[in-house]
Amino acid sequence: MPQHIVVTGARENNLQDVTVRIPKGRLTVFTGVSGSGKSSVVFDTIAVESQRQLNETFTWFIRNRLPKYERPHADALEDLTPAIVVDQRPIGGHSRSTVGTMTDIHSVLRVLYSRCSTPSAGPATAYSFNDPSGMCEHCDGLGRTVRPDYDRIIDPTKSLADGAIAFPPFRPGTFHGQTYVNSPDLDPHKPVGAFTESERAFLMRGRGAKVRVTGSTFEVENDYEGVADRFDRLYLKRDLAALSQKTRDLVEQYLAEGECPSCHGARLNTAALAGRIAGLSIADCSRMEVTDLIPALSAVDDPVGGPIAAAAVTALERIRAIGLGYLSLDRPTQSLSGGEGQRLKMVRHLGSSLTGMTYIFDEPSIGLHPRDVGRLNDLLLRLRDKGNTVLVVEHDADVIAVADHVVDMGPGAGADGGRIVFEGTPQELRRADTPTGRCLRRRGGTKDVCRTPTGGLWVKNVSLHNLKDVSVEFPTGVLTAVTGVAGSGKSTLVSEAFTEAHPQAVVVDQSTIGISARSTPATYLGIMDSMRKLFARVTGTSPGLFSFNSGGACGGCKGRGIIHSDLAFMDPVTTTCPDCAGRRFKDEVLELRVEGHSIADVLDLTADQALAFFGALEDSTVGSLASAPRRQLSALRDVGLTYLTLGQPLSTLSGGERQRIKLATRLHRTGAVYVLDEPTTGLHMADVDGLVALLDRLVDDGNTVIVVEHNLDVIRRADRVVDLGPEGGKHGGEVIFTGTPAELLGAEGSFTAQHLRELVG
Numbered sequence: 001m002p003q004h005i006v007v008t009g010a011r012e013n014n015l016q017d018v019t020v021r022i023p024k025g026r027l028t029v030f031t032g033v034s035g036s037g038k039s040s041v042v043f044d045t046i047a048v049e050s051q052r053q054l055n056e057t058f059t060w061f062i063r064n065r066l067p068k069y070e071r072p073h074a075d076a077l078e079d080l081t082p083a084i085v086v087d088q089r090p091i092g093g094h095s096r097s098t099v100g101t102m103t104d105i106h107s108v109l110r111v112l113y114s115r116c117s118t119p120s121a122g123p124a125t126a127y128s129f130n131d132p133s134g135m136c137e138h139c140d141g142l143g144r145t146v147r148p149d150y151d152r153i154i155d156p157t158k159s160l161a162d163g164a165i166a167f168p169p170f171r172p173g174t175f176h177g178q179t180y181v182n183s184p185d186l187d188p189h190k191p192v193g194a195f196t197e198s199e200r201a202f203l204m205r206g207r208g209a210k211v212r213v214t215g216s217t218f219e220v221e222n223d224y225e226g227v228a229d230r231f232d233r234l235y236l237k238r239d240l241a242a243l244s245q246k247t248r249d250l251v252e253q254y255l256a257e258g259e260c261p262s263c264h265g266a267r268l269n270t271a272a273l274a275g276r277i278a279g280l281s282i283a284d285c286s287r288m289e290v291t292d293l294i295p296a297l298s299a300v301d302d303p304v305g306g307p308i309a310a311a312a313v314t315a316l317e318r319i320r321a322i323g324l325g326y327l328s329l330d331r332p333t334q335s336l337s338g339g340e341g342q343r344l345k346m347v348r349h350l351g352s353s354l355t356g357m358t359y360i361f362d363e364p365s366i367g368l369h370p371r372d373v374g375r376l377n378d379l380l381l382r383l384r385d386k387g388n389t390v391l392v393v394e395h396d397a398d399v400i401a402v403a404d405h406v407v408d409m410g411p412g413a414g415a416d417g418g419r420i421v422f423e424g425t426p427q428e429l430r431r432a433d434t435p436t437g438r439c440l441r442r443r444g445g446t447k448d449v450c451r452t453p454t455g456g457l458w459v460k461n462v463s464l465h466n467l468k469d470v471s472v473e474f475p476t477g478v479l480t481a482v483t484g485v486a487g488s489g490k491s492t493l494v495s496e497a498f499t500e501a502h503p504q505a506v507v508v509d510q511s512t513i514g515i516s517a518r519s520t521p522a523t524y525l526g527i528m529d530s531m532r533k534l535f536a537r538v539t540g541t542s543p544g545l546f547s548f549n550s551g552g553a554c555g556g557c558k559g560r561g562i563i564h565s566d567l568a569f570m571d572p573v574t575t576t577c578p579d580c581a582g583r584r585f586k587d588e589v590l591e592l593r594v595e596g597h598s599i600a601d602v603l604d605l606t607a608d609q610a611l612a613f614f615g616a617l618e619d620s621t622v623g624s625l626a627s628a629p630r631r632q633l634s635a636l637r638d639v640g641l642t643y644l645t646l647g648q649p650l651s652t653l654s655g656g657e658r659q660r661i662k663l664a665t666r667l668h669r670t671g672a673v674y675v676l677d678e679p680t681t682g683l684h685m686a687d688v689d690g691l692v693a694l695l696d697r698l699v700d701d702g703n704t705v706i707v708v709e710h711n712l713d714v715i716r717r718a719d720r721v722v723d724l725g726p727e728g729g730k731h732g733g734e735v736i737f738t739g740t741p742a743e744l745l746g747a748e749g750s751f752t753a754q755h756l757r758e759l760v761g
């Protein structure tokens with residue numbers, strides 16, 4: 001058995017002929033500043049080739065149905081083992097996918113209830129909300145239903161003649177509206193709120209008496225039909241797809257989504273809900289937090305149920321061990337954060353008996369409080385000890401510390417990186433003269449002079465999710481860090497409660513929204529427009545010529561630079577366009593130059609190089625056209641993304657990079673309130689300094705900045721800390737501390753305080 005995975009001459013993205021031997025059966029952590037090339041080695045080279053080789057073992061018939069991978073740019077890749085990538089991508093899955101179904105614990109409970117509950121509903125499918133024999137008929141197993149929102153449809157303070165029915169197609173004067181106003185059985189001038197019970201029932205569900213309805217061209221006798229019945233018939237009992245988009249949008253405004261009135265959200269039918277074990281129905285089990293479910297199931301000790309319950313407990317213990325004990329099995333996977341999802345996927349793999357695999361993790365510490373990083377390490381090591389090779393891209397010093405082997409990439413980002421600058425043990429790395437080594441050695445205390453708030457923004461009496469009637473003031477004119485263990489309620493407080501109370505807040509998140517497949521830094525920051533004008537002015541042509549989707553674009557690849565050929569029985573190949581050699585424009589356009597650069601040359605420049613290019617033009621006749629791009633590019637520098645080239649597709653950016661490029665377009669305001677969720681995601685320790693400097697500048701420019709953070713290097717340099725906890729889930733949801741970082745050092749009962757003391761200690 002070969003002892004190493006061997007990569008020779010890797011050249012994906014910025015990699016400069018990287019050759020590396022990775023020990024098998026060990027935990028290897030990849031470190032290095034953002035953009036240094038860690039993902040290019042681990043994901044774009046090792047994981048891709050491993051998947052591709054695995055696919056080759058299948059028949060052509062199956063291969064054509066598998067995702068296609070192209071051979072990575074490398075001289076050789078030897079002795080790979082099958083790779084499993086456990087990343088932050090949202091867990092696929094429809095509204096029926098829950099923590100219980102994705103971890104398979106729900107199936108174990110179903111078996112348990114079918115064998116041991118009294119009364120038993122029958123075989124195990126009778127407890128499945130995805131199976132017709134178990135699902136609630138009312139909501140088809142979704143637990144939620146959509147119903148008309150009568151609080152919006154009817155205004156009880158008004159009479160029918162005054163427009164008590166607010167739903168536009170039923171308003172007075174309309175065809176349907178006249179049915180109600182003209183009905184001889186209803187008083188059109190009495191406020192609907194004053195109707196007797198039977199009048200109200202007639203209004204909603206009544207049937208019968210004809211009503212005269214007139215229009216400019218007709219006069220008919222219309223059958224009376226109650227508001228609720230008519231709404232159901234016209235809009236709910238029909239295939240929604242048959243309605244026009246306009247009608248659907250309108251109707252949606254008058255619908256409310258809520259718990260299913262039949263199963264109360266349990267998703268199961270009455271037979272399935274009747275079965276009990278130790279007084280609990282299967283739905284009760286699904287609703288409990290994992291931490292509470294463990295003791296309940298551990299108490300099941302009869303000969304048949306005992307072993308089944310024990311199997312469920314083993315799996316639940318893994319969820320608790322990974323710091324997710326605050327979740328319940330009925331929690332839809334769609335509502336989990338990326339970090340929570342990644343850790344849950346990990347639980348699934350820990351339960352499998354596979355060995356000899358390569359497990360690859362992308363910053364698994366995201367979203368984890370320092371308290372829980374130790375548990376994460378245990379799980380990574382357990383995966384290794386089962387005989388697997390574990391590769392982790394990580395910035396967290398506590399994760400780096402438990403590695404068997406560290407590969408440090410760098411020294412810089414982009415063209416300044418792409419090499420291995422250190423390989424060895426974590427102890428050796430601490431002594432190494434690399435950016436990572438230097439950061440691991442340094443220490444820092446809490447901020448000594450904190451800014452004085454200029455005012456405050458309140459969030460009052462919030463009881464959303466696990467928050468317990470929380471009222472807290474967020475000071476303005478300062479940098480505030482919101483802290484607490486995972487599940488303590490940080491996102492609920494900041495991203496939901498605060499932004500609802502203060503809608504003017506500028507939320508800078510990590511989503512892909514607003515970024516299209518063709519976006520590049522040049523288009524996203526608006527640099528492309530000024531660049532086109534500049535090229536047209538200098539060369540005496542028209543700006544349209546310099547656009548990817550214009551007459552100036554290469555005809556061979558339509559401005560994409562690459563050609564994708566999908567051959568039936570071969571791996572798909574992406575080749576550089578032969579007409580333009582990847583430059584995207586026609587030769588005539590590429591001959592038009594500014595300071596010796598064609599437009600394609602400028603798109604190949606990194607933000608740093610482009611700043612110099614536009615700077616040199618400042619004193620020329622087109623100086624005014626060069627200053628806008630310079631301003632936009634300096635924003636990119638401010639957020640630490642100078643290593644990106646102007647033409648790099650934004651689809652290749654990580655979540656953290658996306659968040660920072662969005663931030664770049666929202667700088668240079670004053671009096672704004674910025675809200676950021678874990679802005680250190682994907683940032684190396686050396687980059688965190690740059691981020692804190694940026695946040696400080698935003699505050700100095702007269703803004704308020706609120707960050708949800710676990711990174712102690714950010715927390716110690718904030719002006720204020722709002723700490724939530726003490727634990728996650730129902731054992732959290734309270735503000736346990738507010739004050740300066742120095743004051744936090746003395747706080748009792750706060751895990752954040754405890755870890756901050758260890759850091760500065």
Ligand code: ADP
Nearest residue numbers: 013014033034035036037038039040414643652
């Ligand atoms: P890290 O994982 O260390 O942050 P990456 O491997 O993601 O770094 O990126 C290394 C360099 O390659 C960066 O300059 C990045 O912008 C560039 N890069 C990454 N993916 C692509 C891509 N698909 N196309 C072009 N450049 C890319």
Ligand code: ADP
Nearest residue numbers: 326335465466485486487488489490491492729
């Ligand atoms: P944090 O940001 O501190 O990790 P969250 O605000 O995400 O914590 O979660 C706080 C609590 O609210 C947890 O118990 C979590 O399970 C619960 N929660 C969060 N989002 C949802 C949701 N969409 N549906 C149900 N419960 C949720």
Ligand code: ZN
Nearest residue numbers: 136139260263
């Ligand atoms: Zn139901």
Ligand code: ZN
Nearest residue numbers: 554557577580
């Ligand atoms: Zn081309």
